[in-house]
Amino acid sequence: MPAKPSSSCKGSGLDCANAATPFLDKEGKLLLVWTGGGVVSFAKSDDLGKTFISPIVIAEHGKSLDAGSDARPQIVSDSNGNIFLAYAFFKDSNWNAQINTSRSTDGGSTFSSPVSLVQDNSSQRFPLVLIRPDNSIFISWIDKRLVAAVKQGGVKRLGGSIAYSFSNDGGKTLRTERFANESSCECCRIGGALDTKNQPVIVYRAIFPGGIRDQASQVISAKGAEPIRKVADDDWKTDACPHHGPSIAVSGSGKFHVAWYTQGSKRSGVFYANSSNQGLSYSQPVRIGAEGANISRPYLFALGEKVWLAWKEFDGGHSLVYIKQSSDDGKTWGIAQLVSKTNGYSDHPLLINQGDIVFLSWLTRADGYQLIQVGQ
Secondary structure, eight states, X not given: OOOOOOTTOOOOSGGGOSEEEEEEOTTSOEEEEEEETTEEEEEEESSTTSSOOOOEEEXXXXXXXXOOTTOOOEEEEOTTSOEEEEEEEESSTTOOEEEEEEEESSTTSOOOOOEESSSOSSOEEEEEEXXXXXXXXXXXXXXXXXXXXXXXXXXXXOSEEEEEEEESSTTSSOOOOEEEEEEEOSSSOOEEEEOTTSOEEEEEEEEETTTEEEEEEEEEETTXXXXXXXXXXXOOBOSSOOOOOOEEEEOTTOOEEEEEEEEOSSOEEEEEEEESSTTSSOOOOEEOSOTXXXXXXXXXXXXXTEEEXXXXXXXXXXXXXXXXXXXXXXXSOOOOEEEEEESSOBOOOEEEEETTEEEEEEEETTTEEEEEEEEO
């Protein structure tokens, strides 16, 4: 199995981080938020991650910080240089969590004291944050208040719900939260992207009738959450927590590209599919990597008709990141290319862009943080 974070790394610096999330701002500066040693930290780089300006501690939560395999801090920056962060920490020993947010109005020199995302005493985890061209912020998360309310009535119910909100003032205030789906997996991150109308599109592990935990996508329009669309009929019936959320990218044509992990009775492994009709129907799922290989953590990114797919593979001794590219909106794909490898612990591979240039962002314990150009 791939290595877990080493307990021998005691600091909270990037060298001891378990998850690092990047954002390239309008000036091309790399903004990085990470969790390590129970601390949430931020730093800026003027040279694409080769060196970082002195990090800033956003919050210290010790062992209560949510640093699970699918948990990671979120960061976005608007066209005015304002920065918005979100992360979660546990409030008790039953995995009930609180999402906190923090803001910077001076380009990351200082940050506000973290505050709770919502005023609710149940559990909120796995925030997803997107920034839209008009500088409004979309945030979605796993919310347990509906499940908690049912349990108070003596009814057993598993999972959580997909909640979301918007902010028009850089995250200072949020609109009243709403629910996209009342029944979802409680421990898998949400994937998100903006469609060609700059509407958020989310993908997540939903709970369907019969306890089936398969992938679903939804568009969040100005009117609210649109119908829940099943990405694939994997028929994964489980009450366990996979801790392995999906990824989505939307290309210039409006096509949804989705990648996910499943252990269903109809298919098992990591797969890719796309939709040309906003999720109403999806193409036949295609396996990512070789059958029998230890594949995990797929991540998608799209620019125009170009689509990039990254994933992590474990060969028994090293974690390797492969990337393959499609130049025709997912109709055909090039040969997978090995981009980087490491031994020891490593984070999920992520893809971001600066204009037309696409980068792989990968945090590794042995080789440090890497930002590697993979496409243009």
